[in-house]
Amino acid sequence: MTEPSPPSAPPSPEPTGWTGYLAADGYVTELKNELGAVVGEHGRLIFAEGPPRPAAWAQNAWHDPVRIPILSIGDGARALRAIQRNWSLFAVAHHRRARLIEEKLPAVRPKPLVFPAPAPSAPLGSWTLLDPQTIVAAARCSSPFRHGEVEFAENKQAPPNRAYLKLWETFTRLGQRPQSGERCLDLGASPGGWSWVLHETGATVLAVDKAPLDPRIAALPRLEYRKASAFALDPSAVEPVDWLCSDVVCYPTRLLSLVRRWLDSGRARRFVCTLKFQGETDHETARAFAAIPGSQLMHLFHNKHELTWVKL
Template identity: 55%
Template sequence: MQQTQITAYLAPKGFVNQAAAELKGVQAVYGRLVIAGGPPQTSCWAQNTWLEPRTLRIRSITDGAKALRDIQRNWIMYSFRWHRRSTLIQEKLPHVSARPLRFPEPVPQSPLGSWTLLAPDLVLASARCSSVFPHGEVRFVESKQGPPCRAYLKLWEVFSRIQKMPAPGDACLDAGSSPGGWTWVLQQLGASVLAVDRADPATEIMRLPGVTFRKGSAFSILPDQDNRFDWIFCDVACYPEKLLDWVSIWQNSGKCRNFVCTVKFQGDSHYGVINKFAALPHTAFLHLSHNKHELTWISLNVSSYN
């Protein structure tokens, strides 16, 4: 019998309500896994989307592992209940290496399926998922020297997922740059960086070749000043509407073609601005593993997302 089409969306920890609220046709919520009817929908908050979930009746732990192996090799378990039984099934599946990435090495290419137990005898499994990372969570071998804060991990994750990053010599604007985590990433890639903030960046960032610091408001750099950039970045804490107005000016000017900006929220009072960002050209939203109550807005001319 043909199964009714559904899609499953794994929400980040603490953001199940946000993920469920943006989806149509929600049928059930299992822990962080939101089930909605129909084909995949665009989801800003989902960490990983299970694109082709199907249910499998199983008679035993061994039978469950065999049913998954018969579909494909690589699986990662999401467990919201029946944790011991789920673990025993996963242990009978081939080991999946989930070692941290050494940025900027390429992301894994092998497909990684996701599965969970909806009941002791019922598996929900999707061989195809939107992310090649376990549960959509990207981990890195962290840099212990160099970056002045952990915000650099956001940018590493963005570049790993969109498979595009500034090339050596590209002109970048880092608006609201202090203490300099994003500036450090861009400089390490060989880009030329104009870092703008009311607060001085860390001393070691000021000394980096190719970095120019300008004291002032994050949004003080405008295209009518004859400025032109290959990339604009912004990770500043501000009202989302203010960020929207500023990036709209830049997009309309045609003087920058690539944008990566963090849209930060306080409570749920600004969620309506998501649709306004989504209306901008070449737009996508990601909820990064290293995001908190925020989304990363990306606008590129040509892009692919993982």
């Protein structure tokens, strides 16, 4: 009687020396502009040599990806499972074969996040099949969410629009949000999605816009509305704020002047501001924001042709 053959050892991963960057949907050109030289481009998945570079337009970064030579679908699944449990496939080619490998991995089906629940803490790797015999996989990624896609259980009643999702995502990614009793300034507040989020934290809100707030937001108890231009507001004319938030529609250069004014005044502790690009992406101003010490610039899953600049 023949012995059953022992399961073969999973194939060994080899370091690539790269970092992988998954561009926000529709923003590959922006990401490549930031990265400079790249070694591979597969749809919106870009590989570049060396350790991670600042890349605001990347929705997820794949750290230390490895190359895994595989002879079969079973080989691929075994190799990934030998590294860790949780994986998400970003398929760029050989879709059927990639799906068959995926079917042999533990299912990962996260539920929509109920804000303000923390982001998931379990490691979630990303992988792709570059050719039928080669997996590229990263056990560690910059985002704990599948492909950087932050899905929330939405509130379809209270906020007047979906802009509130940007602020939910920002606070979730930061692991920080206003605390009860803090003071928030919401510039470009109308109709009031951000003001609603800020108010829900227990903070007080000064909402500034030339346009009116939704009446339900205007009626919130710890909210004051000022009909004014955000640019006309003198920092010394309001009490210092714990959070300055801006979602004003304006050229990024104009927002940069406003932010510098507030930074110089020392009357805002933390900032969350949307840079909104009109037409061409203004990379120069984006770089000027990114260069502000202690700050970060990112493209949220809920951003459009925008970036979110944060300083804590």
